[in-house]
Amino acid sequence: MFTDIFVPELMGTAILILLGCGVVANVVLPKTGGFGGGTLLINFGWGLGVYSGVYVAYKSGAHLNPAVTLGLVASGSVDLSFVEVVVYIVAQVLGAMLGAGLAWAAYKKHFDDPEADEGSKLGVFSTMPTIHAPVWNVVTEVIGTFVLIFVILAFGKTPTQVGPLAVALLVVAIGASLGGPTGYAINPARDLGPRIMHALLPIPRKGSSGWHYAWVPVVAPIIGGVLGGLAANAVGFV
Template sequence: MGTIFLHEIAGTAMLLLLGVGVVANVTLTKTKGHGGGWLLINFGWGLGVFAGVYVAFSTGAHLNPAVTVGLLASGAAEYAPGIAVTFGHTVAYLVAQMIGGFLGAALAWLAYRDHYAQEEDPATILGTFATGPEIRNPVWNMITEVIATFVLVFVILMFGNTPSGLGPLAVALLVLSIGASLGGPTGYAINPARDLGPRMFHAVAPIPNKGGSDWGYAWVPIVGPLVGAVLAGLASMAFAA
C-alpha cells in the first residue's frame, strides 16, 4: 500500500509540475515562453505525462482517478502487476493522485513565483492551475470532458490488451492528440486530480490578484472525466479476449 501511495503521489506531482508549468510559461507575462501557443501547452502536458508515467511505473502509473475508475469499471482483476483491485488499493490511488496534484501545482508556483506576483489578470492566474471553458455551458462542457476522457481511458485499456502494453511515450502521444483535437472547448481536464488538486492550491496560495477559484465550474472536470471513464471501462469489456 505504501509503495502505491508514494509512487502515485510522486508521478502525479511530476505530471502537474510540468503541466501547470507549461501553462504558466505560455500565459504569464515576462516569461521566456510567453505567447508560445496552444500546441506548446499540448506538448508540455504530453511530456509531463511521459515523465509522470516513468516515475510511477511500478503502480501502473494511473496518475488520474479516471484511469483508476475506468480500470475498475472494466472488470480488471489488477490495477498493475501484483496490485489487486481492492477497496483499499482504490482509495490509495485516489488519495495519492489528489495529493500529487496539489503538490505539483505548488512546485510550479514556486518556480514561477515572481511572475505570478506580477500578473494582474485573475483569469490568467487561475487558468494556469485549473481548466475553464471558452464557451461556458456546463452541460455541454461536461459532455466534452466525457468524450475526451472516454478516448483517453478506452485507448489505454485497448493498449493494455496488446503484448507490448502501454508505454510512457504512447500515453504521452495520446494525451497530446486529445489536447490538440478535443481540448479547445474546455482545456481538456480529462483528469479530476489534474483540475481539483491545483484548484485547491490556487484557493490557498498567497498569490496577489488571484481572484476566486471558480468553484461553480469545478464539478465539470470531476464528473465529466469520471463518467467518461466508466463508459470506457464498460465499452472495453466488449473487446476483451
C-alpha cells in the same frame, strides 16, 4: 502494501502536474521566456508531463488519474479493493497539490507581476470552459476521457504496459483535438488538486478559484473513464 501504491502515485502525479502547470505558466504569464507560445506548446508540455509521470510511477501501474483507476476497475483489467482505490485517488490528489505548489514556486515572481491577469493565473492551475455551458462542458470532458481510457485499454492493460510514449502522444492528441472547449482536464485530480492550491496560495490579485465550475472536471472524467473501461471490455480489449 499500500506504500507501493501511495508513494509512486504521489510522486508521479506531482511530476505530471509540475510539468503540466509549468508549461501553462510559461505560455500565459507575462514576461516568461515562453510567453505567447500557443496551445500546441501546452498540449506537448502536458503530454511530456504524462510521459515523465508514468516513468516515475511505474511501480503502481502509473494511473496518475482517478478516471484511469476507475476506468481500469470498470474494465476488469485490474483487481483492486475499495481501500486500494481510495489510496490511489488520495495519492493522486495530494500529488497534484504538491506539483501545483512547485509550479507556483518556480513562477512566483511572474504570479506577483501586476501585468498577470486573474484568468491567466487560474488557468495555470485549473481548467475553465471557453463557453460556459455546463451540460455541453460535461459532454466534452466525458468524450475526451472516454478516448483516453478506451485507447489505453486498446494498447494494453495499464499505462506502464502500454508504454509512456504512447500514453503521452494520446494525451497530446486529445488536447489538440478535443481540448478547445474545456481545456481537457480528463483527470479529476489534475483539476481539483491545483484548484485547491490556487485557493490556498498567497497569489496577489488572483480572483476567484472558479468553484462554480469545479464539479465538471471532477464528475465528467469519472463518467467518461468508467464508460471507456466498460466499452473496452465489451469489445474485447480486456
